[in-house]
Amino acid sequence: MVNLLANAGLAADRPSRSLLVELIHDNLGFRLTLSEHATGRDQLIDVVNACARADGGMHALDCAVRMLRPGSPESELLHRLVHEPRMHDLLPDSELLWLRSVLAGVTPPWLGALVRRAASPATCPAGEPGDAWEAFCLLTELNTPAHGLPPALAFIELVAAKCARTLGDELREWNTRQARRVQGEARLQELRVEREPGGGGLRLHLVIMVEVDGIDPERHVVSHWRQEDPQEWPPTRGGMTTIRGEELEHHVDRLIVDAERAWSEYREEVALEFVLPRALVNLPVHRWCKEHETGDPRPLFLDYPIVIRSLERMFSRQWHRAWRIRWEAMLDNPTAERVYYCRPQDSAERHRLDAILSDRRWLVMVLAGPPPARPRPGEDELATGLRTGIPVLLWHPDASPEVLREVVAWLLDGGGLGDLPARTQDSRRAAFREATLPVDFRVARDLVILWDDPSRLIFLDDGPYLPDVTREDSDERGKAS
Structure with a gap:
């Protein structure tokens, strides 16, 4: 949360930070006990800790940031962190060390597409990973959906399908153990059936x-x-x-x-x-x-x-x-x-x-x-x-x-x-x-x-144009209309 607030500019902007604290107090109905700190980041750490200790403090922090930075990626992610259950550590350190040794430097084709598919329906993490290990780390920040398989483990399954047979088999065996530990075996089997060769004539x-x-x-x-x-x-x-x-x-x-x-x-x-x-x-x-x-x-x-x-x-x-x-x-x-x-x-x-x-x-x-x-x-x-x-x-x-x-x-x-x-x-x-x-x-x-295949619609709004798209045309016909 401190990182999000700093990314939103609140560590460097003292007036905005002061306004944030006043909004938190207004939302709580009482004032928090805060200390003065030499750096803006230290001040944010104190604010977040104080909100965590106070009854309703995190919700007050969420409302204050949404008021101060409406619609920003930082406010949206903070809102999810406050209102969704926190994710426990996904893997023991020993398992992470092995996985890092395998995935570091591996860049399967369409890495970004694999990340998006593994993250669905959650919001895809920001940033473009450099390799499969970075992508896995980004996905560990997402909570486990209702079906029980964490997005990071779904990603491993997708990467395994892109690897050579020996490495792919090792990753699948490892993934089976981790899915069993987090009770996500059923969803893992469903994912494997979806990925079977020749299963759907993909185009x-x-x-x-x-x-x-x-x-x-x-x-x-x-x-x-x-x-x-x-x-x-x-x-x-x-x-x-x-x-x-x-x-x-x-x-x-x-x-x-x-x-x-x-x-x-x-x-x-x-x-x-x-x-x-x-x-x-x-x-x-x-x-x-x-x-x-x-x-x-x-x-x-x-x-x-x-x-x-x-x-x-x-x-x-x-x-x-x-x-x-x-x-x-x-x-x-x-x-x-x-x-x-x-x-x-x-x-x-x-x-x-x-x-x-x-x-x-x-x-x-x-x-x-x-x-x-x-x-x-x-x-x-x-x-x-x-x-x-x-x-x-x-x-x-x-x-x-x-x-x-x-x-x-x-x-x-x-x-x-x-x-x-x-x-x-x-x-x-x-x-x-x-x-x-x-x-x-x-x-x-x-x-x-x-x-016409009705399962593949491309318009999800009421008309053929999305509101945030502008035409690539340099003339003034739009003004004339």
């Missing part, structure tokens, strides 16, 4: 959101979320940029190249997702390329499954219950019999399609044609599919319904719905090869897949 995602600028329709606002840990969601927002429409592909190229550089130490597969509003769902992102600066741009679909997601559904919470129900149903029973192929007569009468899709057996919808930029109330395929919770919607810019049905049926044959993005990627590759296939896969090159 890294780069999510790119494109919107039409609200002032200049020739410009677009681009945001992105790059997953740095395949088990952590949502990722941190990477920024926002306003650019002209003709620059979109090259800007996305830069985001992808930057992501690949950041992911250079990973072995997981990667997926691209474009979050688009209704007005941009026909943006040909599946035809875009990367690495234009080399002079030989490479099509994105050669390296990634590419899907789009609905911006409107992302933050229309009133649609989420139905959406989650159908997504779970698709995971449980991903058969091709659950695909509805729209017909022109479905839009002949208002809300006829709504009635058809109210049948919960339908999980995927193939539109009769590309959706228009503006919805048609009561007879719009895309809007109806989103509102009724259909998680997967497909369409093609110009293929006939008969040809499209044939291609979709072939894609779903045998593999089921769950493999659709990957099978579509394979079909786009096959269109370049001299392969004998039962259908014309040149059609698949422009097949649009709206693939």
